[in-house]
Amino acid sequence: MKASLFYRIAAVLLLLFAAGHTLGFRQSDPAWGVDALLGSMRSIHFDAQGFSRTYWDFFSAFGLFFSVFLLFAAVLAWLLAGFPAETLAQVRSIAWALAISFVAVTALSWRYAFTTPIVFSLLITVCLIAAAWLSAPPS
Numbered sequence: 001m002k003a004s005l006f007y008r009i010a011a012v013l014l015l016l017f018a019a020g021h022t023l024g025f026r027q028s029d030p031a032w033g034v035d036a037l038l039g040s041m042r043s044i045h046f047d048a049q050g051f052s053r054t055y056w057d058f059f060s061a062f063g064l065f066f067s068v069f070l071l072f073a074a075v076l077a078w079l080l081a082g083f084p085a086e087t088l089a090q091v092r093s094i095a096w097a098l099a100i101s102f103v104a105v106t107a108l109s110w111r112y113a114f115t116t117p118i119v120f121s122l123l124i125t126v127c128l129i130a131a132a133w134l135s136a137p138p139s
Contacts, residue, residue: 003088003095006131007081010124014074017120018067025063073098073124080131089137099128 028034041056076098080088088095106121 001130001134003085003131003134004081004083006127006134007077010127010131011074011077011081013120013124013127014070014077017117017124018070018074020116020120021070022064022067025066026060073102077128077131085135085138088135092132092135095128095132095135099125099132102128 028038038056041059042054045052045054047053076094080091080095080098083091102121102125106118106125109117109121
C-alpha cells in the first residue's frame with residue numbers, strides 16, 4: 001500500500017471527526033444531570049484581562065480550537081497524500097510529528113472521552129503512523 005492512501009483515509013476521518021466534534025461538543029443529555037452546572041458556566045461572568053467572560057465561553061473556545069486543529073490536520077494529511085514519494089521522504093519529520101500528535105490525542109481521548117472520539121483518534125493514528133512509515137526514502 002502507498003502512503004498516499006493512508007493520508008487520504010486519515011484526511012476523510014479527520015473531516016468527519018471535526019464535523020462531529022464541532023456539532024456535538026456543546027450538547028448535553030438531561031440524563032447526565034449537569035443542567036445546573038451548565039447554567040452556572042453560562043451565567044456567571046468574570047473579568048478576564050478586560051473582557052467579560054464565562055466558563056462556557058472558555059469551554060466553547062477551546063472546543064472550537066480543537067475543531068480548527070482537526071481541520072488543519074485534515075488539510076495537511078490531504079496535501080501530504082499528493083506529494084511524490086521523493087518529497088514525502090524529505091518531509092518525513094512533518095509526517096511523524098503529525099502521527100505523534102495523534103498518538104497524544106488518542107491517549108487523551110482514552111483518558112477523558114468516550115467511544116466515538118477514541119475510535120476516530122485511534123483509526124487516524126494508525127493511518128498516520130502507516131503513512132509516515134511508508135514515507136521512507138525510496139530504495
